[in-house]
Amino acid sequence: xxxxxxxxxxxxxxxxxxxxxxxxxxxxxxxxxxxxxxxxxxxxxxxxxxxxxxxxxxxxxxxxxxxxxxxxxxxxxxxxxxxxxxxxxxxxxxxxxxxxxxxxxxxxxxxxxxxxxxxxxxxxxxxxxxxxxxxxxxxxxxxxxxxxxxxxxxxxxxxxxxxxxxxxxxxxxxxxxxxxxxxxxxxxxxxxxxxxxxxxxxxxxxxxxxxxxxxxxxxxxxxxxxxxxxxxxxxxxxxxxxxxxxxxxxxxxxxxxxxxxxxxxxxxxxxxxxxxxxxxxxxxxxxxxxxxxxxxxxxxxxxxxxxxxxxxxxxxxxxxxxxxxx
Amino acid sequence: xxxxxxxxxxxxxxxxxxxxxxxxxxxxxxxxxxxxxxxxxxxxxxxxxxxxxxxxxxxxxxxxxxxxxxxxxxxxxxxxxxxxxxxxxxxxxxxxxxxxxxxxxxxxxxxxxxxxxxxxxxxxxxxxxxxxxxxxxxxxxxxxxxxxxxxxxxxxxxxxxxxxxxxxxxxxxxxxxxxxxxxxxxxxxxxxxxxxxxxxxxxxxxxxxxxxxxxxxxxxxxxxxxxxxxxxxxxxxxxxxxxxxxxxxxxxxxxxxxxxxxx
Numbered sequence: 001x002x003x004x005x006x007x008x009x010x011x012x013x014x015x016x017x018x019x020x021x022x023x024x025x026x027x028x029x030x031x032x033x034x035x036x037x038x039x040x041x042x043x044x045x046x047x048x049x050x051x052x053x054x055x056x057x058x059x060x061x062x063x064x065x066x067x068x069x070x071x072x073x074x075x076x077x078x079x080x081x082x083x084x085x086x087x088x089x090x091x092x093x094x095x096x097x098x099x100x101x102x103x104x105x106x107x108x109x110x111x112x113x114x115x116x117x118x119x120x121x122x123x124x125x126x127x128x129x130x131x132x133x134x135x136x137x138x139x140x141x142x143x144x145x146x147x148x149x150x151x152x153x154x155x156x157x158x159x160x161x162x163x164x165x166x167x168x169x170x171x172x173x174x175x176x177x178x179x180x181x182x183x184x185x186x187x188x189x190x191x192x193x194x195x196x197x198x199x200x201x202x203x204x205x206x207x208x209x210x211x212x213x214x215x216x217x218x219x220x221x222x223x224x225x226x227x228x229x230x231x232x233x234x235x236x237x238x239x240x241x242x243x244x245x246x247x248x249x250x251x252x253x254x255x256x257x258x259x260x261x262x263x264x265x266x267x268x269x270x271x272x273x274x275x276x277x278x279x280x281x282x283x284x285x286x287x288x289x290x291x292x293x294x295x296x297x298x299x300x301x302x303x304x305x306x307x308x309x310x311x312x313x314x315x316x317x318x319x320x321x322x323x324x325x326x
Numbered sequence: 327x328x329x330x331x332x333x334x335x336x337x338x339x340x341x342x343x344x345x346x347x348x349x350x351x352x353x354x355x356x357x358x359x360x361x362x363x364x365x366x367x368x369x370x371x372x373x374x375x376x377x378x379x380x381x382x383x384x385x386x387x388x389x390x391x392x393x394x395x396x397x398x399x400x401x402x403x404x405x406x407x408x409x410x411x412x413x414x415x416x417x418x419x420x421x422x423x424x425x426x427x428x429x430x431x432x433x434x435x436x437x438x439x440x441x442x443x444x445x446x447x448x449x450x451x452x453x454x455x456x457x458x459x460x461x462x463x464x465x466x467x468x469x470x471x472x473x474x475x476x477x478x479x480x481x482x483x484x485x486x487x488x489x490x491x492x493x494x495x496x497x498x499x500x501x502x503x504x505x506x507x508x509x510x511x512x513x514x515x516x517x518x519x520x521x522x523x524x525x526x527x528x529x530x531x532x533x534x535x536x537x538x539x540x541x542x543x544x545x546x547x548x549x550x551x552x553x554x555x556x557x558x559x560x561x562x563x564x565x566x567x568x569x570x571x572x573x574x575x576x577x578x579x580x581x582x583x584x585x586x587x588x589x
């Protein structure tokens with residue numbers, strides 16, 4: 001049987017080591033990204049989203065440590081690979097990550113095209129003129145202005161810079177593209193252009209699957225096929241987008257969806273809400289369910305027993321209440 | 327009338343040899359009454375921040391006036407008059423990191439406010455804790471820390487907490503919650519509304535997010551290329567937009583209950 005999963009992570013733990021102890025940023029996570037899918041990963045700042053993304057591509061550098069688990073990408077166990085193998089055969093070629101601070105990645109003293117040459121030379125042995133023609137062709141395919149290739153970063157707008165970076169990250173046609181908050185620094189009209197471009201990358205087959213990380217679930221509603229909700233280093237719920245957003249099973253997902261501030265009659269009717277309290281300190285997370293201190297429905301079992309991720313209808317949910325325990 | 331902005335214009339001259347003029351703000355006029363919540367909405371580069379900087383007297387206008395409580399802001403004389411202006415008008419800027427001295431603990435930015443208000447020791451402590459609670463921070467999480475130890479969202483919330491202590495007549499907030507999680511944005515907006523309702527504070531809220539402006543504003547001003555292209559009640563702007571720019575802005579907001587066509 002041929003597997004439909006492009007990336008599969010099993011029981012992955014990645015902690016930051018600090019003088020005070022381990023920060024459990026990615027704590028026992030299972031995740032599957034199917035071929036041809038866009039997965040949205042949502043959660044508040046500090047829930048481990050970005051750490052998980054770096055871990056999924058094995059970009060793990062101290063103080064972050066990969067403790068245990070298996071990551072299989074495209075049939076290869078990348079969690080066992082050496083850095084040299086990852087560099088030659090995985091990064092940029094099979095999986096690419098556009099990190100949150102990517103807007104600052106461009107070199108201020110280099111034209112975009114020279115930056116692209118620098119990056120691509122690290123991955124393949126093609127000539128500069130070949131890289132340049134590929135970059136030009138790719139910019140055309142994605143409806144990006146080709147003249148921007150010969151410009152310096154300061155001559156480009158924020159949205160154009162972000163699109164250029166995404167185009168560079170996908171120049172070698174990685175099968176999986178991970179984008180981490182690519183639009184949080186952009187205004188709405190520019191944001192839409194970037195989202196449109198990401199959709200085009202998948203439609204044209206330049207990339208096969210995508211993971212989109214954000215704290216804004218209205219964006220995920222627009223572009224994600226399925227959604228994974230993270231809280232304090234754990235996955236609390238995942239499933240098809242509409243099921244997770246409109247029929248949330250975990251109290252945390254429910255409070256995320258109720259704190260959406262979009263200009264719509266449904267939101268106006270229910271009023272503005274926000275989640276009280278703050279996520280726990282991952283140096284010393286609460287025992288049992290990590291959400292119970294902020295949960296309005298918590299029971300006694302929630303304080304002592306950690307809820308496993310269980311199948312509930314179309315979703316996977318880690319909650320005692322949703323699974324009728326206690 | 328608390329604040330009158332009259333025909334405010336700012337032209338920047340750029341280039342050393344080939345001089346070029348850029349009209350950043352073009353004949354902007356609006357008024358703010360006490361307890362009025364005004365949102366200034368537009369995309370990056372539309373002149374929102376330049377307008378804010380002129381209202382705050384941080385940048386001289388090329389022409390036009392800013393009149394606060396009947397006095398021309400640019401005619402204020404001496405430190406005393408300026409200090410009293412800044413006690414009445416409090417600003418929160420886009421990048422909260424720039425407002426902090428990296429060598430000082432964040433307690434300092436909160437305590438500095440007391441130079442303006444004159445509260446005493448015990449009262450200070452109580453107010454700081456109360457203010458932090460209002461913006462959804464635990465004082466034990468932030469007090470005693472340095473700016474780099476806090477997240478962007480936490481730094482922005484501390485700036486809002488400052489406002490809460492100061493209770494100014496006018497808050498000028500330039501993208502004050504851009505780095506705050508979607509899940510806590512609503513609580514900060516509610517805090518501004520609370521200050522308006524309880525202390526008659528006026529708010530000028532500068533944002534690119536028409537969705538946020540929709541819920542809290544009494545009036546929404548849409549700014550594009552330096553000019554105000556449309557103004558009206560949030561309901562009018564959202565449901566009956568007239569200007570093509572407003573229409574586009576509205577269409578580009580990602581919604582939750584409706585999907586974009588073609589996506």
